[in-house]
Amino acid sequence: MTPLGFFGRALCLLVPCFALWHYLAHFIAAPGTWLTAKILMLWLPDYISSLSFENGVVTVITTYGDMNGELVPSARAGGAVGFRMNTRTLSYSIPFFTALHFAVRLPSAVDSYLRGLAILSLLLACGLIAVSLKDLMLTLGSTFLAAPSVPPANVIALAYQLSTLIVPPLAPILVWALEARHSPAVQALFPALFPGKKEASEAEEDDDHRPPPPVGRSPLER
């Protein structure tokens, strides 16, 4: 397989992976969401009264309600304010990782795939926590930010931007690279990354008798 072939396969696999994810997004995001709920309920019990998860959307109900434009405890207000989070805006990293992972043959593919899923689910939980903090900050304002256990507004804003803009598309590539770096197929596919290992990879891959690889510098071995 050539690098072009790899990217072609990854692009083709994106279609079924995204289709599956579209219909199974609720179940795919469930572990990360469960972890998020546990952490947030332990961390911010004074601000979050409940978290529910339905059709890939997390609904967070706060312990505050609105009374004449003022935030007061929900018991006094007779109702509570809340917000919703669409887990799909973060969990699309999982079909992306799946497409990359199965675009090339890897040794113990299932084990490394499950490891990758576990890492991405943890990152999904981190992302959901960042989004929750941002929404709590915008919903409850200074009432929330004044709490000693809550990070400063700038930190929340940065964590939110990082979790939504950078992590979902980048994490699958990093996790895939970490999981695939010992694979002979990947070493043969991208010899620039593993110049010293190309010969061994070719022997394993077998098919042709190309001349020995140039001995260059490998960025990933340093």
Added chain:
Amino acid sequence: MARFLIIFLVVLALLFTLEMLEPVQQHVVQPFTAALADISAALIMPFDDQVTTSGRVIRHTGNYFAVSIEAGCNGVEAAIVLIAAVIAFPARWLQKLAAIGIGFFAIQVMNILRIISLFYLGMWNMEVFSWTHLYLWPVLIMLDVLVVFLFYLRVVNRQAVAA
């Protein structure tokens, strides 16, 4: 790999934090985003003369559909990822600068394609627009970054062998 990964993540975090600063947003990111909107509209206009721009907004004067190019849609974050990867990888500074310049151009070509495609998808069907905008295009842009970076590694490695 650990060294590469640490440098990459540190540079990524630094550049991303820098990008989020208000003066940088005001004097660099927002004017750049407005320029992207102008370029996208200039590319559309020969085929559709009912398109206008105003700041970061591209508008269709026929059906009044409009899109605003916001943070995350201007390719700056993807460029930051590429710059961090190029800086983390040991090479000569001239090679790094060339990679950043060419890579930035490649990302923006793809990004303009994204903006134009989303503009027309939005006019056709908002559900398809949202799905493509939120989930599919970020993946395609990041794949573009990966392709550019792997191509760069190949060039650097060849030059090192030739030397």
